[in-house]
Amino acid sequence: MTAKNNSTRNIVLILMIVLAAAFRLLAFKYKDLSNFNPVGAIALFGGAYFISKWKGYLTVLLTLFITDVMINYLYTSKFSLWYSGAEITYLSFALMVLTGSLLLKKVNMLNVVLASFTAVLIHWLLTDLPWLYGTLYPHTLAGYGTSLLKAIPFEYNMIYGNLVFGLILFGGFELAKTKYAFLRTKKQLAL
Template sequence: MTENAVNKINTRSLILVLIIISAGILRVLNVGKFGDWANFTPVGAIALFAGTHFKNRWAAYLTPLLTLFLSDIIVNYGYYGKTTLFYEGIVWVYAAFALMVLIGSFIKRVSAINVLLAAIGSVVIHWLITNFGVWLGGMLYPQTLAGLADCYIKAIPFEKNLLLGNLAYGALLYGGFEWAKRSFPSLSTKVNWAK
């Protein structure tokens, strides 16, 4: 591998990290406003985007999960007025987002339909995993099948917002990066290793 090829890969990775951090900042802009648009955030789209575009698997998982962790600290402080590093159910939430990264890694060709299907699939996974964790915690719902069903049903508005966030921010992230790759070919992963 030539020095030029290494610089090209490092530049691309740096740009991807900066894009993800920028999108993560958008999550904290409405801190303290937990209303009808709760869960309309870029974090699902960030996880999918990282899974698709990072060739290094460690970076693909670490970058969005670290962005989620840091923004969680700010968001939790905004809602509760105290610094919270870990919260009840964090394992379920982060497992769901790690699986979103995995779903993003299956996108081999970026297209509207592929991103749409990934956005829907990631929301279904988030809905199943995180709400199972809420139910299993036993604090809000009885640990019965009826309680589990109630937990899943009451989560639908939040998951709808997550889907809308995945679609809106996914369009920005994927569309913006595809445009950037056309404008700046060095961002493409197609490296001529023979040079």
């Protein structure tokens, strides 16, 4: 793969991620879509396909940051660059990128489904820590359990989002790779 082809491949990956992330903004207008969004699938996708893994982390986390700023503005009419618990949220998405790079070395339906469930588990266990949100839940194991139980409907939406957007992103890129050789890695071109 030439440097030019790698740059073109990266541009395609970034455009796919940005287009998918735009769907995240719909949750502002349609509240039932809360957590039914592409961010988990985007994280897995970035981890799986960027040859330089740091580009996957940078693209995913920057996309998350930009859409967070936009969503915060839609809700508050103020620009807010950070929010309470953001560091844990970003850590969970960085771990999802890592999950994509580890579990999706071979992209197929089973691996994408397993990675999608793993991503939700990471999000659920990290972002629902009770001490992140003040006094909403007691800062005990029982409070953590309550927080986890209350989060289940949101995590269902996230798994549906991961599966739907995973199908679109991974399926779309795999299909594109069959038509455009410049999207394939050196290893794939040798096959």
